[in-house]
Amino acid sequence: MNCTLHLNGTETALGVDGKDMLLNVLRDEVGLTSVRGTCGIGLCGTCTVIVDGQTTASCILPVGLADGKEVTTIEGVPSDDPVKVAFEKANAFQCGYCTPGMILTARAFLDENPDPTDDEIAEALAGNICRCGCYVKIADAVRLAAGMLRDEKVAA
Amino acid sequence: MADPRSGGSLRYSQDVAVEGMWHARIVRSPYAHARVVSIDGSALPENTVLLTPDDVADLSMYGCQIRDEAVLSRGEARFVGDPVAVVAAPTRRLADAALALVEVDYEELPAVFGIEDAVADGAVLVHERHHVSENDAAYFGIRPVDGSNVCHRFRIRHGDVEAGFAQADVVVEETFTTDGAAHVPMEPHATLARWTDDGRLEVWSGTQTPFNVRMDLAAIFGVDQSRVRVVCPPMGGSFGAKTFVRLEGLAAATARKAGRPIKMVLDRAEEWQTLNRHPSRITVRLGAKADGTLVAKTVTCHADTGAYADCGPGVAQKMGFAAPGPYRIPNVHVDSHCVYTNAPPNGAYRGYGQMQSIWASERTMDIMADRLGIDPLELRLKNLLREGDAYATGEVMHDVAFEECLRNAAEAIGWNEGREGKGLCVLMKGMQTPSRASVAVDALEDGTYRVRCATVEMGQGARYAIRTMAAELLGVGVDDVSFPDPDTDVSPYDTRTTSSRSTHMMSRALVEAVRNLREDGRTGVGEVADQGGLDPDTGQGIASSHWHQGAAGAVVEVDEETGSMKVRHVHASVYAGKVVVRAAAELQNEGSIIMGLGTSLFESIDFADGQVMNANLSDYNVPSITDLPRITHDLVEREGAPVHGLGETALPPIPAAIGNALQSFGIRPRSLPMTPERILDAIDERDAQAGTRELEAAE
Ligand code: FES
Ligand code: FES
Numbered sequence: 001m002n003c004t005l006h007l008n009g010t011e012t013a014l015g016v017d018g019k020d021m022l023l024n025v026l027r028d029e030v031g032l033t034s035v036r037g038t039c040g041i042g043l044c045g046t047c048t049v050i051v052d053g054q055t056t057a058s059c060i061l062p063v064g065l066a067d068g069k070e071v072t073t074i075e076g077v078p079s080d081d082p083v084k085v086a087f088e089k090a091n092a093f094q095c096g097y098c099t100p101g102m103i104l105t106a107r108a109f110l111d112e113n114p115d116p117t118d119d120e121i122a123e124a125l126a127g128n129i130c131r132c133g134c135y136v137k138i139a140d141a142v143r144l145a146a147g148m149l150r151d152e153k154v155a156a
Numbered sequence: 157m158a159d160p161r162s163g164g165s166l167r168y169s170q171d172v173a174v175e176g177m178w179h180a181r182i183v184r185s186p187y188a189h190a191r192v193v194s195i196d197g198s199a200l201p202e203n204t205v206l207l208t209p210d211d212v213a214d215l216s217m218y219g220c221q222i223r224d225e226a227v228l229s230r231g232e233a234r235f236v237g238d239p240v241a242v243v244a245a246p247t248r249r250l251a252d253a254a255l256a257l258v259e260v261d262y263e264e265l266p267a268v269f270g271i272e273d274a275v276a277d278g279a280v281l282v283h284e285r286h287h288v289s290e291n292d293a294a295y296f297g298i299r300p301v302d303g304s305n306v307c308h309r310f311r312i313r314h315g316d317v318e319a320g321f322a323q324a325d326v327v328v329e330e331t332f333t334t335d336g337a338a339h340v341p342m343e344p345h346a347t348l349a350r351w352t353d354d355g356r357l358e359v360w361s362g363t364q365t366p367f368n369v370r371m372d373l374a375a376i377f378g379v380d381q382s383r384v385r386v387v388c389p390p391m392g393g394s395f396g397a398k399t400f401v402r403l404e405g406l407a408a409a410t411a412r413k414a415g416r417p418i419k420m421v422l423d424r425a426e427e428w429q430t431l432n433r434h435p436s437r438i439t440v441r442l443g444a445k446a447d448g449t450l451v452a453k454t455v456t457c458h459a460d461t462g463a464y465a466d467c468g469p470g471v472a473q474k475m476g477f478a479a480p481g482p483y484r485i486p487n488v489h490v491d492s493h494c495v496y497t498n499a500p501p502n503g504a505y506r507g508y509g510q511m512q513s514i515w516a517s518e519r520t521m522d523i524m525a526d527r528l529g530i531d532p533l534e535l536r537l538k539n540l541l542r543e544g545d546a547y548a549t550g551e552v553m554h555d556v557a558f559e560e561c562l563r564n565a566a567e568a569i570g571w572n573e574g575r576e577g578k579g580l581c582v583l584m585k586g587m588q589t590p591s592r593a594s595v596a597v598d599a600l601e602d603g604t605y606r607v608r609c610a611t612v613e614m615g616q617g618a619r620y621a622i623r624t625m626a627a628e629l630l631g632v633g634v635d636d637v638s639f640p641d642p643d644t645d646v647s648p649y650d651t652r653t654t655s656s657r658s659t660h661m662m663s664r665a666l667v668e669a670v671r672n673l674r675e676d677g678r679t680g681v682g683e684v685a686d687q688g689g690l691d692p693d694t695g696q697g698i699a700s701s702h703w704h705q706g707a708a709g710a711v712v713e714v715d716e717e718t719g720s721m722k723v724r725h726v727h728a729s730v731y732a733g734k735v736v737v738r739a740a741a742e743l744q745n746e747g748s749i750i751m752g753l754g755t756s757l758f759e760s761i762d763f764a765d766g767q768v769m770n771a772n773l774s775d776y777n778v779p780s781i782t783d784l785p786r787i788t789h790d791l792v793e794r795e796g797a798p799v800h801g802l803g804e805t806a807l808p809p810i811p812a813a814i815g816n817a818l819q820s821f822g823i824r825p826r827s828l829p830m831t832p833e834r835i836l837d838a839i840d841e842r843d844a845q846a847g848t849r850e851l852e853a854a855e
Contacts, residue, residue: 020249028248033171034164036392038342039773040424046342074164084162091739094747095615096161097342097392103162126782129773131342131393132615133750134743135781 008076018064045128048101074100086145094132169362170346185233188766222465234463237429282496308469312695320452320487324443343392349407350417396504433505475509518812568727569709579816586700593661617740656801708809719836733797752810
């Protein structure tokens with residue numbers, strides 16, 4: 001089928017099998033290796049992308065269902081985005097494999113809950129596995145990012 | 157500069173691509189032991205390549221410590237998942253489709269599962285004979301026992317244990333077990349192989365052991381090592397999983413037949429059929445005088461290495477030589493065995509066998525403390541190795557920090573404010589010995605520097621640490637020092653990136669490299685070699701040129717109705733000597749603690765007749781952010797001390813610290829992980845014993 005994604009703000013037309021998972025299409029057809037598979041069953045969060053504002057496991061989303069939708073990967077998040085900056089400041093990664101999924105999840109979460117408690121942060125990231133075990137610093141990063149985003153709002 | 161990890165631009169081994177490559181999938185045995193009778197690829201479409209045992213009959217056996225593996229196993233599968241054929245096609249999707257079209261006929265053969273059955277008289281032999289490998293990973297005097305499933309046995313003979321036990325007022329003897337576990341690196345194993353026009357083999361692979369892979373590939377294909385090149389892009393985690401030959405032989409053999417580059421990336425489920433952690437059974441007998449002085453100890457270890465030895469002999473040996481623990485014990489015997497079974501191979505896993513023996517030994521210490529009525533911290537302090545003491549291997553201990561780490565851990569969990577629900581563990585673990593590391597530093601035209609080094613990056617931050625150390629020595633900023641991917645064609649020899657040795661060894665090699673660069677102006681090479689090793693029959697010698705030291709404390713609560721345990725707080729104290737990059741050091745500590753929690757609480761591979769029953773992330777749980785207790789840790793530094801590796805020191809003490817916290821309630825776990833069912837069993841055992849004692853008292 002012909003499928004059009006609004007991918008990171010750019011209209012992207014693809015000739016693909018609509019049953020192919022979005023993860024494979026983004027990696028193999030578009031060449032976005034920032035979107036990464038691990039579990040393949042929607043449980044680990046490394047393949048997270050944002051589809052029409054919702055964090056989505058791209059490993060279990062047939063690309064046909066994303067037709068015409070806004071899809072954001074980590075490339076769609078500017079490099080001075082507070083969440084990205086906070087992850088760097090807090091050293092919230094080791095191998096970095098889980099990081100794009102973590103940042104996208106945190107990004108969407110902070111949009112909804114700008115002033116989260118520690119428990120809410122953990123709850124929001126419960127579906128993102130980091131086998132390197134960077135969770136302590138990931139939680140630090142999300143707290144830091146929340147503060148930065150609130151400051152931005154006050155300034156604006 | 158933005159970090160390539162936060163922007164998602166870092167490319168891993170699985171992202172490597174070259175012109176004309178095809179993708180390959182592995183046809184795997186559904187039986188734990190079977191002979192391949194025939195392979196039928198007649199249903200395959202055009203534009204596929206099928207690699208069968210006939211295609212690789214000319215290739216040699218290999219194995220990093222025992223030469224027991226062959227590409228496609230010469231048609232005899234020895235575990236569920238053993239590769240018996242490979243299919244390749246232009247895309248991954250076509251290769252997936254082709255995989256389903258290959259028909260294999262098998263003749264099933266008898267198999268053996270579990271340590272007990274494998275060492276029983278008349279057990280089915282997984283391999284008839286055990287040939288020690290020529291790879292330099294087989295350096296330590298491997299002692300296979302032909303005609304048995306034991307592919308290595310290691311001994312320590314120190315003092316006279318009989319005389320020692322005769323002096324003891326209390327003797328305790330307990331058997332402990334640990335289940336198999338999976339590494340679960342987030343990025344799966346990934347390899348790309350191609351043959352150049354002039355017949356050289358080039359491999360891009362996520363591996364911690366580039367030079368060992370080169371040696372084994374050269375042996376497999378019968379070519380000189382200089383005809384093989386191994387390049388190591390960064391890995392999305394490894395933890396020991398990506399060591400020695402995994403996919404490299406299969407990819408290279410398929411590329412040879414296909415006449416084009418071949419890429420292999422494992423499916424998640426295949427990870428459990430590729431390399432796991434050794435299940436173990438360890439019996440400890442410990443004797444002490446009434447005042448707590450330890451007088452004798454014997455330890456018998458068995459490590460289940462699965463169907464191929466891989467580095468299991470080395471794991472069993474380290475399991476054995478860490479077993480005495482950081483104590484002065486005048487009489488010690490250790491017997492450690494590496495045992496074949498028809499399970500997927502087990503190999504290096506963060507801590508390399510030492511978690512298992514530390515679990516057994518440190519649990520025994522608390523059982524002993526209970527029997528003696530001595531505080532577990534006091535019992536440990538009384539017997540700890542101190543500066544200048546000799547270990548059970550005869551080596552003299554220097555730069556000793558056990559007491560400091562142990563006291564830090566005890567203080568962090570409030571040991572003195574009541575010890576209900578609290579447990580401690582102290583550990584020593586060895587570093588790869590002997591080992592050799594070399595590094596080259598080049599001065600580039602643009603005034604910056606390049607480090608050529610075979611230390612691989614898997615998230616531990618080694619590259620940044622090495623660049624930092626080089627920059628310091630060169631007197632420039634870190635950004636002026638580059639560190640391209642390790643490449644056996646241009647990086648000087650290094651033993652391997654394991655056992656938390658790289659930062660320590662490279663810190664020393666760099667000093668010489670930079671000195672030589674100053675003299676030469678263009679390039680400088682530095683090399684360090686640590687001598688040592690043990691006599692495999694007596695365990696005397698130098699086990700480790702450099703000991704990793706640490707301790708942990710845990711605070712837990714248990715619901716005695718359900719057996720469910722809540723870990724409230726874990727603290728690890730690790731001797732760092734000198735910290736190079738603080739954030740990376742902290743991350744390694746925290747990551748080790750969290751992996752240790754998984755090992756303690758729920759990580760376990762579930763086997764049924766050799767088949768892994770939970771080969772997915774829904775049935776095999778790894779810690780998520782919601783599983784965490786309060787986590788704290790400290791890095792002990794000392795003026796003038798060398799850099800100590802710390803990539804894994806905080807993992808091995810976690811299970812015993814938690815187990816010992818249970819012991820404070822009289823609950824004595826002996827098996828890892830400590831699941832609610834096992835805790836309930838231990839509670840029943842405690843209550844039954846208390847009942848017996850009451851009855852006896854009443855009589
Ligand atoms: S790969 Fe999609 S959630 Fe794990
Ligand atoms: S940083 Fe390696 S998996 Fe999260």
